[in-house]
Structures are given as C-alpha cells and as structure tokens.
Amino acid sequence: SQQGEEDPQALSIQEGENATMNCSYKTSINNLQWYRQNSGRGLVHLILIRSNEREKHSGRLRVTLDTSKKSSSLLITASRAADTASYFCATDAGSNDYKLSFGAGTTVTVRA
Amino acid sequence: SQTIHQWPATLVQPVGSPLSLECTVEGTSNPNLYWYRQAAGRGLQLLFYSVGIGQISSEVPQNLSASRPQDRQFILSSKKLLLSDSGFYLCAWSGLAGLQFFGPGTRLTVL
Numbered sequence: 001s002q003q004g005e006e007d008p009q010a011l012s013i014q015e016g017e018n019a020t021m022n023c024s025y026k027t028s029i030n031n032l033q034w035y036r037q038n039s040g041r042g043l044v045h046l047i048l049i050r051s052n053e054r055e056k057h058s059g060r061l062r063v064t065l066d067t068s069k070k071s072s073s074l075l076i077t078a079s080r081a082a083d084t085a086s087y088f089c090a091t092d093a094g095s096n097d098y099k100l101s102f103g104a105g106t107t108v109t110v111r112a
Numbered sequence: 113s114q115t116i117h118q119w120p121a122t123l124v125q126p127v128g129s130p131l132s133l134e135c136t137v138e139g140t141s142n143p144n145l146y147w148y149r150q151a152a153g154r155g156l157q158l159l160f161y162s163v164g165i166g167q168i169s170s171e172v173p174q175n176l177s178a179s180r181p182q183d184r185q186f187i188l189s190s191k192k193l194l195l196s197d198s199g200f201y202l203c204a205w206s207g208l209a210g211l212q213f214f215g216p217g218t219r220l221t222v223l
Binding site for chain 2: 103104
C-alpha cells in the first residue's frame with residue numbers, strides 16, 4: 001500500500017526558479033528517500049534522510065524532515081530544464097527487507 | 113560497480129498468454145530484490161520482494177508470480193495475462209544501506 005502522498009501533483013516553473021514539493025506519510029519511519037524518474041525510465045535515487053535527521057543537502061537539493069508532522073519537503077534550487085521529471089518520496093519502516101512505500105509523485109516541468 | 117538489467121524493454125502480449133520478465137544484477141552479492149508495477153501517471157506498487165534465493169514474499173494478491181532461481185536473478189511470471197496486467201514493471205535491488213537501485217523497466221501492454 002502507498003504510504004506517502006506528494007503535493008502538489010504537478011508543478012510548472014521557469015528555469016532558474018526554485019521548485020518545492022512535499023510528502024506526507026502515515027506511519028512511523030526509519031528512513032525517507034527521494035527518487036527522480038524521467039519519462040518512461042527507471043527511478044534514480046536522489047537523497048536519503050534518516051528519521052533522526054532534520055535537514056540534508058546534496059548539490060542543488062535540500063530535503064527537510066519533520067517527524068512530528070510526518071512530512072518531508074524537497075527543494076530544488078536554480079532549476080534547469082534537465083530537472084523536468086517526476087519526483088517520488090519513499091519510506092521504510094526499518095525492517096531488514098528494506099521494503100519501500102512510494103507516494104504517487106510530483107511531476108515537475110521546467111520551462112526554458 | 114553494480115548494474116541491473118531488465119528485459120525486454122517493451123512487450124505486447126495477447127490476453128491469456130504467458131509472461132516471463134527477467135531481471136539480473138551484477139557487481140553485488142546477496143542483494144534484496146524487488147518487483148514493482150507502475151500504472152500510468154502513478155506511483156510504484158510493490159508486487160514481490162526477495163531476501164535470498166528461493167525466498168519470495170508477495171505484497172498483493174494478483175495474477176503474477178515471482179521466482180529467484182539464482183542469487184542475482186529475479187523473474188516475474190504469469191501463466192495467463194489479463195488486461196489489468198498492463199503497466200510499467202520495474203525491478204530493483206538494495207544492499208545494507210536501504211537505497212534501492214532500479215532497472216530501466218519493461219513496458220507491458222496486454223491486448
């Protein structure tokens with residue numbers, strides 16, 4: 001079953017602007033991850049944030065996690081046309097099988 | 113470095129025909145393996161996962177089955193395809209860190 005829900009479902013921005021998307025989940029988590037999917041392709045891992053972390057950076061990506069609100073946000077700064085993709089959050093409960101529960105995703109379109 | 117392969121890339125099959133999708137991983141040993149299905153414009157639904165050879169866990173009741181005959185081989189099968197089996201099928205593996213690495217996917221159309 002899907003635990004995460006991304007918001008908004010779709011986002012259109014101008015190149016150079018920042019893109020922010022949110023993810024909410026329902027049950028306690030061990031880790032939260034963000035993935036990117038280009039149209040018709042497999043998913044690519046972007047960043048993992050542990051439940052005891054509040055913020056993490058990787059290049060132009062910034063992820064925050066608020067476990068009290070069961071929510072996370074992904075910020076892409078200075079967006080580029082190549083950032084056009086769908087972005088998914090995924091959570092795991094910490095079991096050894098590392099099963100992930102994915103949200104429905106946010107589709108980001110960066111206009112040149 | 114680790115790589116994951118899936119084939120075929122696309123497949124068009126008639127209703128009632130059998131299915132076999134294969135996934136292989138290179139450059140790692142004893143990975144956890146996963147099969148997902150993605151409907152158009154939707155998120156990923158976990159179908160099966162495996163923590164070792166011959167060990168398969170099913171997440172949702174369905175018309176599909178999975179097998180892991182070798183450590184780095186994961187196969188998704190069906191004896192008789194249904195229209196509702198159409199979708200984008202993704203295989204993934206993970207190691208101890210919990211990150212999942214995805215294959216390129218197979219787009220299945222059942223007519």
